[in-house]
Amino acid sequence: AQSVTQLGSHVSVSEGALVLLRCNYSSSVPPYLFWYVQYPNQGLQLLLKYTSAATLVKGINGFEAEFKKSETSFHLTKPSAHMSDAAEYFCAVSDTPGYSTLTFGKGTMLLVSP
Amino acid sequence: EAGVTQFPSHSVIEKGQTVTLRCDPISGHDNLYWYRRVMGKEIKFLLHFVKESKQDESGMPNNRFLAERTGGTYSTLKVQPAELEDSGVYFCASSQPGEGPTDTQYFGPGTRLTVL
Numbered sequence: 001a002q003s004v005t006q007l008g009s010h011v012s013v014s015e016g017a018l019v020l021l022r023c024n025y026s027s028s029v030p031p032y033l034f035w036y037v038q039y040p041n042q043g044l045q046l047l048l049k050y051t052s053a054a055t056l057v058k059g060i061n062g063f064e065a066e067f068k069k070s071e072t073s074f075h076l077t078k079p080s081a082h083m084s085d086a087a088e089y090f091c092a093v094s095d096t097p098g099y100s101t102l103t104f105g106k107g108t109m110l111l112v113s114p
Numbered sequence: 115e116a117g118v119t120q121f122p123s124h125s126v127i128e129k130g131q132t133v134t135l136r137c138d139p140i141s142g143h144d145n146l147y148w149y150r151r152v153m154g155k156e157i158k159f160l161l162h163f164v165k166e167s168k169q170d171e172s173g174m175p176n177n178r179f180l181a182e183r184t185g186g187t188y189s190t191l192k193v194q195p196a197e198l199e200d201s202g203v204y205f206c207a208s209s210q211p212g213e214g215p216t217d218t219q220y221f222g223p224g225t226r227l228t229v230l
Contacts, residue, residue, distance in 0.1 A: 004156075036221070042223055043205070043220075043222045043223040045221070046218055046220075090157065096216070100209075101159050101162055101170060102219065104156045104158070105156060107157075
């Protein structure tokens with residue numbers, strides 16, 4: 001069975017600071033990994049996904065994530081936080097080729113202060 | 115292009131009543147998924163349709179939940195009778211196969227269900 005652990009239910013940063021949201025996974029087979037973001041009153045939006053190509057994955061809005069097999073991690077980073085980045089972020093894993101029944105972490109709320 | 119839509123956005127019902135949630139996927143998407151997030155917990159998979167067929171319903175909590183996707187377009191999720199523990203946000207997602215090694219799911223805004 002696969003699982004996802006997101007360290008920290010809330011992360012606070014100042015505007016302009018580095019954003020680091022942590023995600024560790026467990027999977028018995030090579031995984032597909034995803035980061036989604038949910039802004040208030042909206043659905044989940046895909047930020048980026050890893051599908052066994054490049055280990056450093058670039059996504060939308062300046063976010064990127066690095067797949068590290070040895071650490072079973074897929075942490076999300078952004079060099080400089082904007083106020084508009086305040087949202088809830090979800091890491092998810094799938095091990096099914098073709099279609100992806102997702103297993104999610106509990107989510108991390110990112111708070112950005114001026 | 116319209117995204118995934120869900121109706122209603124909020125529903126408040128009493129224990130024992132019936133509620134039906136609706137999801138309209140992105141036009142042409144064969145895959146349709148239902149997920150649920152109970153307060154304070156992770157988003158959990160409920161079931162997956164491919165066109166009108168149930169591909170995987172391993173996440174359905176019990177037989178009080180019934181999902182349908184007649185004609186392979188929109189889907190409904192009925193809860194009958196509703197219990198307090200059914201409260202949460204129900205998300206629908208759709209995708210189209212063939213985008214690569216795995217599909218990308220597009221999520222709707224969710225239906226917030228409160229059972230009193």
